[in-house]
Amino acid sequence: MTTDHQPVRPKAWPGAPEPWRQEEAQAFRTPLNAVIVLADTLLSDADQPLTDRQAEAVAAIRTAGLRLLGLVETPQDESDPDFGTSASDLAPEIVDPARMIRRLHDILRARIEARGATLCEPVVLTDDCAAADRTLLRRIVYAQTARVLAACRRGAEIATEVRRGRDFIEIAIAARQPTSPRRSASSSAPFTSTVPDEAPPLRGIGLSAARRLALSLNGRLEHGRLSSHVHGDFDPGLVLMLPPATRPAAPTRPGAQGRQRPLILYIEDHPANVLVMRRVLDALCPCDLYVGETGSLGLAMAGDLRPDVILLDLNLPDLDGFQVKSRLSGDPATRDIPVIAVTANAGPDDLKAGLHAGFLDYVTKPIDIAALVAALALALGPDRIGRRRAA
Template identity: 30%
Template structure:
């Protein structure tokens, strides 16, 4: 098309037409070609031009080349281009155009002018090559180069033999070498500190396998000083051969961070030592204070019993006893606070029935309710069972309910309610203790859980230490729960605690009855199971769980020695064993069972709160048939027990 169009122009010389003939193949195959008149109006284009510009031939013919102009180039750029063409010379360069969709594309253009008999441009032939992807790649390369040239991470690139090929400015600043001093040298010999042969060998082996290595590597600066680097070394594989082509190391000086971590560890250690010293001091002080307190309270009580004591002196003695008991309470709570802060509170997490526990608290607090003329209403759904430490949860509830009574008004009310909370973390139960007291000012809410801060109540008649809520807050968190409060001045407060719910799944109905009806002569075999555990709550839980399986007789032992004796004499079908036992731990008991002929073949299942991965692996390596962790999944527990008993048949 294009060749024939040019060939028909009478103004072209034979030489020009011959030249165009030589270009024909290249033009038709891959070039983006257009012909324009002296004013720049398009006379003809080839298919490639239409393809990249997005316009059809009909849309382009007669239009000026300015249709494709982008804002990339300055007016001076175009002036220089047209001056060159107007002088009859060929112009070559890169031009950025817009396609029909308004998107940029780049071409490398050669514009050839064809002159009339007077030597003036008559038409222009523009031959272009699409270089859009090349320009994009160059742009990315410039960005990448700028990145590695300006980053604070030192970068070193070596060939497959370890010879340094490139280092960035950060490398030069950090190690003190100029690039010309290290190029071509082995990267291990330059900058790597000595006495790290094992680590260097590990790095080289990892890179040779085509893998990355990250870790601490000691490096040496040009001046001989050493520092610890956090290095990330990696391979660059040849895409054609799949072999190692280059390696790189991106690293920073990690010395300051190591110093910071070590300082933090020392600070934590010192804090722990100080905390331990505080706990020991408080423990000793508690003992020293209790001795004189015993005498004060004891002798005051004797004086109170004296019938000849005057009324005035009796009042004085009552004040002494009252103050002494308050002081004793303070001593107890300060000691308890020290244990909580040091995280030395021993907890036994188990199912706790809050309905029963609240009733126990009600009984204990009835005298205070009557004295304060406050009524208590309990509205808990049944069942309302949480996972908590029974004793510590009782302590929490006693504190919250007694506060709701003491800081209430005469004739006021305390209401205890419960609700179910579903979160992404699981199933929880929330227990509210609501009162009709004076409430708490919003600006003082943040002071609520600070030790010895009674929010001004220390100036009133109500006794207190300002520690109870702090202990309550810490205990709830230690039991895996949350505590919160909402309050309104003049209307009262609502303290709530939220703890994980205990769900005892219903067992699926068995076919025992059907089997008995169809085969009355066949009786289900009975099994014996021995449970060695020192915690009464855990024994109670397993006893109640196995009571659902009537074909099992359960023996329990609260000491290792008793458990070994029962195992020897009764030879149970299965043994359940706790790890943390008094006198002998579970591993020692297991070893003793395996060493005895009569018990060596009995499967032993560990039931323990030691739930770390290393604990589980250790348990299985020691020879436990199965390792179940607390809190027990009752359904899984019963299924596991049944499976082992069926294997024993």
């Protein structure tokens, strides 16, 4: 999508759509948030389960929403002039690699299927976190996946493992090649397993650049295998090794300990997003949810209610979400309340700005429910979340 005043950027493959501008992608994430997350909650509602026919239809709606999300959130590749290889100036963060892998899989699945391969669900063998920069980690894993896919024949399967090694948290990616069918004696056409030229490529930074980025994170990217007891018949692939990190302790405040139910304040002006959050929180834990439709109202409610946690949208009709966070931090009555950003601003620069602003966590829309579970468990304590996890 281009206009007369917008420069045309190079396309990733012949016939590919123009890259989404940030404001266009952000506008799509809000409705996609309702489509994907409400589908997730319907599919995982154990108290009121869907019929098989309903579940099939809702699953199809969810899949369609994820495919649209893949178009909106196509990871940066060499067609993007901002896709550099320099290390970030941020200190390493505590990153849940399994959560990052699942989100990246949702984005890449359609493009990998277009190349004639299948992307398996990730196998998570540890819940340990790694010390890494999120943006650099995403680029390295994207390059890992692209490198493995480049060696695949049509019909191959790509698998990802997250595991704990002796000294590192490891992300291993490898492929299982298909067995070539025998050529029919009556057929004169040669068998081919190549991928059509019109299929979108999956290219990123080169392997040497990805290795340099891994070293900048005090890790390594080497050739290796998946765990033999899980994926014994997969070819050798690439293994990213990152230093482990310890999850921080959940913040505690004297006023919050005596409550039977968590009190959560959601500062959000979009009714559809409020509906989504109510359904998600109903599936996660019993809580008292209050909603402030503007930044000013949210600030007033935070001072009166002293909630256990604040969920804050960054695009509000009156105040910028960062202004709200700054005022919360500057008020002795609210500065100790953990604040989680829940926003459609999902670019790397947005994430860095959120981390600098002091948010406890930064959850992007469409809401990754596993990410929201982890953020709320950090804010409230793991014993107060996860009554029925909608994953």
